[in-house]
Amino acid sequence: MKEPTSTRLLKVPEGLDVAAEALRHGGLVAFPTETVYGLGANATDEAAVKRIFAAKGRPVDNPIIVHVSDLVQVAPLVRNYPAAAGQLAERFWPGPLTLVLPRSGLVPDVVTGGLDTVAIRMPDHPVARELIRRAGVPVAAPSANLSGRPSPTRAEDVMEDLAGRIEVVLDGGPTGIGVESTVLDLTADPPAILRPGGVTWEQLRSVLQGVRPAPAAAGSGAGGSDTGGSGAESGPARSPGTKYTHYAPRARVEVVAGDPTRVGRRLRELAQGHLKAGRRVALLCAPSTFRGLADLGGGTVLRRVLDGLDYKVLLAAEVYSQLREFDRQGAEVVLIEGVSTSGLGAAVMDRLGRAAAGRVWRV
Numbered sequence: 001m002k003e004p005t006s007t008r009l010l011k012v013p014e015g016l017d018v019a020a021e022a023l024r025h026g027g028l029v030a031f032p033t034e035t036v037y038g039l040g041a042n043a044t045d046e047a048a049v050k051r052i053f054a055a056k057g058r059p060v061d062n063p064i065i066v067h068v069s070d071l072v073q074v075a076p077l078v079r080n081y082p083a084a085a086g087q088l089a090e091r092f093w094p095g096p097l098t099l100v101l102p103r104s105g106l107v108p109d110v111v112t113g114g115l116d117t118v119a120i121r122m123p124d125h126p127v128a129r130e131l132i133r134r135a136g137v138p139v140a141a142p143s144a145n146l147s148g149r150p151s152p153t154r155a156e157d158v159m160e161d162l163a164g165r166i167e168v169v170l171d172g173g174p175t176g177i178g179v180e181s182t183v184l185d186l187t188a189d190p191p192a193i194l195r196p197g198g199v200t201w202e203q204l205r206s207v208l209q210g211v212r213p214a215p216a217a218a219g220s221g222a223g224g225s226d227t228g229g230s231g232a233e234s235g236p237a238r239s240p241g242t243k244y245t246h247y248a249p250r251a252r253v254e255v256v257a258g259d260p261t262r263v264g265r266r267l268r269e270l271a272q273g274h275l276k277a278g279r280r281v282a283l284l285c286a287p288s289t290f291r292g293l294a295d296l297g298g299g300t301v302l303r304r305v306l307d308g309l310d311y312k313v314l315l316a317a318e319v320y321s322q323l324r325e326f327d328r329q330g331a332e333v334v335l336i337e338g339v340s341t342s343g344l345g346a347a348v349m350d351r352l353g354r355a356a357a358g359r360v361w362r363v
């Protein structure tokens with residue numbers, strides 16, 4: 001739908017009833033979850049869900065995750081609910097785990113991209129759950145960004161992309177985890193991670209032996225050194241969304257991960273090359289790495305160092321908002337220190353690989 005909409009930016013809890021009402025009447029509401037902001041519509045209202053695709057510019061074959069506030073909402077959405085789903089829900093819901101299950105007739109085609117499955121999760125955020133509870137319907141919600149842009153982790157990010165296109169943005173402050181949910185296909189045998197996310201493969205394995213890890217994204221695979229540019233678009237698209245370029249800022253992104261000394265050296269080489277060519281360079285790295293690069297000269301280096309105990313966790317939480325910030329500052333190249341692919345690193349490197357369109361170096 002192309003008609004302009006005036007978007008109401010509302011605080012919580014005051015805005016919850018207005019937002020729930022909007023959802024019940026076919027409106028679009030952006031709301032915080034523990035991963036990123038979601039753009040919600042009543043999942044059982046085909047016309048409402050279609051508006052999500054229009055607002056985001058999302059390819060229509062990319063299905064949308066259905067969010068619930070309570071386990072009783074799941075049964076009507078699925079044809080069957082395997083025992084493994086029960087065990088996983090018990091352990092990880094509410095939380096950043098999405099389960100792909102056989103869909104029921106209640107779920108419109110537009111939600112699933114015509115697939116015979118539906119992806120469901122229960123978010124671990126009080127605002128998200130209270131909104132869904134008050135709306136009284138399951139809520140289909142992809143990330144609340146324009147398709148292809150970095151996911152939104154703050155209400156301002158949502159406004160930047162979607163103001164004038166949706167009815168309500170609920171401002172619940174910055175989100176916590178920062179990367180999206182893990183998408184687990186329980187209709188595959190053995191169950192397979194389609195997209196790495198906030199619940200790690202290691203955690204899933206502790207409940208469900210034999211679960212298959214996510215296919216390696218460009219540059220995040222084991223072993224290969226110096227393999228920039230292998231492309232993030234290859235491989236089977238069981239989770240259709242994963243075949244699209246994602247999370248990308250306007251700036252060109254390059255990622256270097258591995259041995260800290262070599263990472264520092266490679267980041268320096270890359271930065272110097274770009275600076276020589278007159279490009280505005282931004283750096284996102286750990287403080288220890290930055291100390292070795294502090295002399296990189298020129299007013300054209302925009303720096304952001306993530307200072308804290310766990311660089312991997314911080315990077316997950318802040319990378320999207322940093323990419324947006326660097327865009328606002330006019331960076332032409334963003335150089336990022338990557339992380340190992342264990343634990344949450346699998347999700348972080350997956351997203352970085354896509355933002356970088358495969359320009360990832362393991363050193």
Ligand code: AMP
Nearest residue numbers: 063064117118119142143239240241242
């Ligand atoms: P987002 O658009 O960021 O919310 O991501 C949703 C992800 O879940 C995309 O990668 C979708 O392709 C995936 N997804 C949603 N529904 C299904 C489904 N029924 N089967 C497989 N993947 C799904």
Ligand code: MG
Nearest residue numbers: 142143144151
């Ligand atoms: Mg998304």
